Amino acid sequence: MKALLIGESREGKLLESTYELVGFARQLGADSAMFLVGDPGRLPGYAGKLYLADVAQAGEYQPDLHKKLILDAVEKENPDLVVFLHSSYGWDLAPRVAVRLGVGQVSEVIGFKEGGFELGACNGKMRRAVKLQGRVVVTIQAGAFAAAPAEGSPQVEPLKESAVSLVEFAGYQPPEPKDIDLARAEIIVSAGRGVGKKENVEVIAALAKALGGELGASRPVVDAGWVEHSHQVGTTGQTVSPKLYIACGISGAIQHLAGMKKSGFILAINKDREAPIGEIADVLVVADVLQFVPALTAKIAG
Amino acid sequence: MKLLVCVKQVPDLESRFKPDPSGQWYSETDLAFRINEYDDYAVEQAVRLREQLGDAAELTVLSVGPDRVVEVLKKALAMGCDRAVHVQDPAPHLKDPWQIASIIAAYARSQQYDLIFTGFQSQDRGSAQIGPTIAELLGYACTTTLVGFSFADGVVTATRELEGGLKGVVKMKLPALVTCQLGLNVPRYPTLPNIMKAKKKELETVPVANLLQEETRIATESFYAPEKKGGGMVLEGDVTELVNRVYAILKEKTPALRQ
Numbered sequence: 190m191k192a193l194l195i196g197e198s199r200e201g202k203l204l205e206s207t208y209e210l211v212g213f214a215r216q217l218g219a220d221s222a223m224f225l226v227g228d229p230g231r232l233p234g235y236a237g238k239l240y241l242a243d244v245a246q247a248g249e250y251q252p253d254l255h256k257k258l259i260l261d262a263v264e265k266e267n268p269d270l271v272v273f274l275h276s277s278y279g280w281d282l283a284p285r286v287a288v289r290l291g292v293g294q295v296s297e298v299i300g301f302k303e304g305g306f307e308l309g310a311c312n313g314k315m316r317r318a319v320k321l322q323g324r325v326v327v328t329i330q331a332g333a334f335a336a337a338p339a340e341g342s343p344q345v346e347p348l349k350e351s352a353v354s355l356v357e358f359a360g361y362q363p364p365e366p367k368d369i370d371l372a373r374a375e376i377i378v379s380a381g382r383g384v385g386k387k388e389n390v391e392v393i394a395a396l397a398k399a400l401g402g403e404l405g406a407s408r409p410v411v412d413a414g415w416v417e418h419s420h421q422v423g424t425t426g427q428t429v430s431p432k433l434y435i436a437c438g439i440s441g442a443i444q445h446l447a448g449m450k451k452s453g454f455i456l457a458i459n460k461d462r463e464a465p466i467g468e469i470a471d472v473l474v475v476a477d478v479l480q481f482v483p484a485l486t487a488k489i490a491g
Numbered sequence: 492m493k494l495l496v497c498v499k500q501v502p503d504l505e506s507r508f509k510p511d512p513s514g515q516w517y518s519e520t521d522l523a524f525r526i527n528e529y530d531d532y533a534v535e536q537a538v539r540l541r542e543q544l545g546d547a548a549e550l551t552v553l554s555v556g557p558d559r560v561v562e563v564l565k566k567a568l569a570m571g572c573d574r575a576v577h578v579q580d581p582a583p584h585l586k587d588p589w590q591i592a593s594i595i596a597a598y599a600r601s602q603q604y605d606l607i608f609t610g611f612q613s614q615d616r617g618s619a620q621i622g623p624t625i626a627e628l629l630g631y632a633c634t635t636t637l638v639g640f641s642f643a644d645g646v647v648t649a650t651r652e653l654e655g656g657l658k659g660v661v662k663m664k665l666p667a668l669v670t671c672q673l674g675l676n677v678p679r680y681p682t683l684p685n686i687m688k689a690k691k692k693e694l695e696t697v698p699v700a701n702l703l704q705e706e707t708r709i710a711t712e713s714f715y716a717p718e719k720k721g722g723g724m725v726l727e728g729d730v731t732e733l734v735n736r737v738y739a740i741l742k743e744k745t746p747a748l749r750q
Contacts (some may be wrong), residue, residue, distance in 0.1 A: 199653070214641070250651075250659055275619075277653045280612075281635040284592075284623035293589055293708025296618040305712060311615050312504045315517065318712045325709070355632035357662040359648075364656030376747055400747050412674035418656065425652055433745040440505070454745045456737065463507055466724060472740060475727040484734045489748065 190217065195241075195259065195267035196225035196233060197278045199249060200361065203233050206274050208336035212234060213272060213329050215337055223343065224262045226255055236341025237299065240265070242348045250278075250358040257287045257350045263290065265346070268324070287326040294326040295319055297443075299333045313443045313465040331424055334445045361475035367419040369403055371427045376402025376435075377452075379422055380410050381445075383438020383459060383478055387415040393437050396482050399489045405429070405449075407439045423448035438478040441466030458482065492665075494550040496537040496608040497595055497625075498530040498567055500560045500614045508716070515711045516584040517615070526563045529610025530585035535678040536640050538571035543642065549573050553598065555699065557581050557590055566651045575692065580699035588616070589708045592624035597702040599629060606647070607668040611636050618697040622670035632663040635670040704717030 196207035203225070214221040222238040226247045232239065239250045240262040245379070247254055259282070263271060270287060273279030275297040287294040300307040305320040350475070353420075371377060378397035380390050397404045406416035408423055422429055423445040434452035439445060441464055449455070450469050457470035458478050467473040474481060501523040501749040509702075511518040526534075534552065541550040552567035553558040555578040578594060580586075586594075599607065607626070612619035619635070626633030639650025640659065651659045652672050681689070726733055742748045 199657075224540060236726060245679055275649060277636055278660075281621040281623060281633075284620045285627045285633075287589075288619075288627040293587060294618070295709055296588075296620060303712070309516065310617065310714065311502075311508050312617070314504070314716075315508050315510075316717050317714050318710045319709050345640070350580050355663065355667075356634055359660040359662055361653075362650065362658040362660060376745075402747075408673065424654060426656065428655075433741070433747050443631060449533065461505065462725065462727075464661055465717075467725065468717060468719075470723050471744070472724045472726060472734055472737065475725060476730060476733055484730055485737060488738050490736050 190219040190270070191224055191266070191268045192217070192219040192221045192270040192272050193262060193266050194221050194223045194228065195271065195273045195279065195282070196223050196245060197274060197276065198225065198227040200322045201208045201244070202230055203227055203231060206331060207233055207338065208457060209329065209331070209334050210274065212271055214218055216334060219270065222266050222268070223261075224259055229310045229345070230343070232343055233351065234341060235343045236340025236345060238266070239345050240344035240348050241345050242350070244312035246318050246349070248358055251356070252282050252285060253320040253355050254350060255282055255351050256289060258348050259286050259349050260363040261350065266446060270324070271326045273326070273328045275330050277329045277428065279364075283326050283328050288324065291326065292326060292329070296328050298327055299330045309443055313441060314463065315448070317400070330443065330447070332450070365418055368417070369419055371403055371405060371422065371429045373422065374429065374431050376400050376404040376433045377405040377422070377429055377431045377449075378402050378435040378437065378447075379405030379439060380406060380416060380437055381407040381439030383440070384410070385479065387413070389479060392479060392482050396435070396437075399486045400433070402433070407445050436466050436470070437482055439466055440464045441468070456471070492544055492548045492606070493602060493604045494537055494548055494549050494606050494608070495599060495602070495604040496530075496533050496550065496552050496567065496572065497621070498534060498552060498554045498563050499527040499610070499613050500524045500554065500556055500563045501527045501613055502616050507647065510714045517714065524559055524562070526566060527610050527613050528672060529612060529614070529671060531678040532673060532675040533608040534567045534570050534572065535676045536671055538679075539676065540606070540642055541571060541573070542696050544567060551576060551602070553578065553595065555580050555594055561694070564694060565689055566681060569686045569694045570679055571685070573692065575694045577694060577696045578699050578702060579696055583672050587707050587709045588618040588620035589624065590703065592621045594699060594702045595621070596628040597627045597704065598697065599625065605665045606630070609668065609670050611670045611672045619670075622668055626668035629666070629668075632659045633749040634663060634668070634669040636672045637669050638672050638675055639665050640669065640675065
C-alpha cells in the first residue's frame with residue numbers, strides 16, 4: 190500500500206502536525222511520499238520523496254491551485270491513499286481532490302479497524318467502521334496518530350502549475366491578545382454547555398480560584414459569549430496539558446478532547462454517564478455541576 | 492440574485508445512541524430531531540444577506556431526508572427563507588456524503604444559484620464533505636469554516652477559522668459556496684407572525700430518485716458504541732459523599748490541595 194501524505198505549512202513554517210501523517214503511514218505499514226506547498230529552504234525531516242511546490246508562487250491558501258498540484262503528484266506517484274490532516278487546510282481541500290479523482294473520501298479517521306478505518310460519529314459518542322476498495326482520499330483526526338520523529342532529508346521533486354484561482358487570499362488575522370496563558374497553567378477548571386447560563390460560570394470560576402487554577406471553557410460557552418475566547422480549550426482555542434484538568438458540564442466533543450487529553454489528571458463532572466468525556470477522564474462524577482461544584486468549592490475553602 | 496441554503500435534520504446530540512438493526516447507523520427510536528447546529532448559522536447568514544439585498548434576491552432552503560425534515564424546512568422559512576425544497580429520501584443515512592452532495596448539486600445545477608450556504612459539518616456524521624463537494628461539482632469558488640461573512644459589489648469577503656485562534660481572510664466572486672462554523676452570527680428565533688407567514692410559502696417536494704445518479708463510494712461497514720477503556724472511575728450517588736471522595740482523590744493523586 191502506498192500513501193501520498195499532504196503536509197501543511199503556515200506563515201512560512203512547516204506545521205508539526207505534518208509528522209502525524211508520517212506516523213499514520215507507519216502505523217498502517219504503508220509506503221509513503223509527501224506533498225507540500227512550502228518553503229524550499231525549510232524542508233521537513235522526512236526520508237522519502239517530497240513533491241514540493243514553492244509557497245512563494247503557490248500561496249498558502251489557494252485551494253484550486255493546490256488541488257491541481259496534488260493531482261499532478263497523484264498522477265506521478267499513483268498512491269492508494271491520499272492522506273490529509275482533518276484541519277482547516279485538509280477538510281477544505283480533500284473533497285475537491287476526491288471529486289477530481291472520482292474517488293470516495295473518508296473523513297477524520299481515528300484508528301484502524303478490521304482492515305479498514307475507524308471514524309467517530311455523533312460528536313464522538315459512537316464509532317463507524319469503513320472498508321476500503323481502490324483509491325481513497327482520507328483525512329485523519331488531529332492528535333489521533335502519534336507523530337513520527339523528524340529525521341532524514343527528502344528527495345525533492347519540484348512541482349509547478351500555472352495559476353488558477355477562484356478565491357483570493359487576503360491574509361491572516363492574528364489571534365486576539367490573550368489575557369491568560371492556559372498552556373502554562375498547572376490547574377484548569379473548565380466550564381461547558383452543561384453550566385446552563387452565563388451567570389453560572391461564576392460557580393466554575395470560584396472552584397478554579399479555590400484551587401489556585403485558571404478558568405477554561407469549551408467552544409459552545411465561548412460562542413455563546415459567556416467566557417472570553419482566550420479561555421477556550423480545544424483545537425480552535427488553546428491546547429493545554431495541566432497537572433489537573435476539571436471539566437464541568439463538558440460533554441467532550443472531539444475538538445475539545447484534542448486540546449486537553451494530555452492533562453495529567455482529568456476529573457469530569459457531568460450528569461450524562463455516557464458523555465464522551467468519560468472515555469478519557471480518570472474520574473467521572475455523575476452529578477449536576479451546579480450542585481456538585483459549589484459543594485466541592487466549599488469543602489476546599491474549609 | 493439566487494441564494495440557496497442547505498440544511499440537515501439531526502438528533503439531539505445529548506441523546507443516547509444505539510445501533511439500528513442494519514448495524515450501519517443509529518436507531519431513531521426515542522430520538523428527538525432538530526436542525527443541525529452548524530446549519531442554523533448558515534440559515535441565519537443567508538437570511539441576513541437576503542434582507543441586505545431586498546427583493547433583488549430569492550432565498551431557497553433545501554433538505555434531503557424523510558418527511559420529518561419538513562419541520563426544519565418550516566423553521567428556516569419562518570427565519571426568513573422564501574421557498575423550500577424537500578428532497579424526499581426515506582434513507583439518506585445509507586447514502587455516503589458523495590451521493591448526498593451529488594443529489595444537491597443535481598438540483599442546484601438546474602437552478603443556477605449565485606451563492607450557496609451550508610453548515611461546516613453535520614453533528615451526527617461529521618464528514619465536512621458536502622459543501623466543498625457540491626462546489627467542486629458545480630465549479631464554484633468555495634471556502635470553508637466561516638466565522639465572518641460580508642457581501643458587497645459582487646464580492647464575498649469571508650473570514651475562515653484556522654487553528655489556535657488564527658483566522659484567514661478570503662475574497663471570492665460569484666458563483667460561490669461557503670460553509671458556516673459555529674459562532675458566525677447569532678441565529679434568530681422564528682417569531683409567531685413569521686411562523687404563520689411561513690405556512691403560506693412554497694414547499695416543493697422532489698423524489699430523490701429524480702436527482703440520484705451516483706453509486707455509494709464509501710459504505711459504512713458497522714456502527715457501534717466505542718469500547719469502554721478501563722481505568723476511568725465512575726462515581727455516582729449523594730453529592731456530599733461524592734464531594735468527600737473527590738476531595739480525597741484530588742489530594743492523593745494531584746498537586747492540588749497540597750499546600
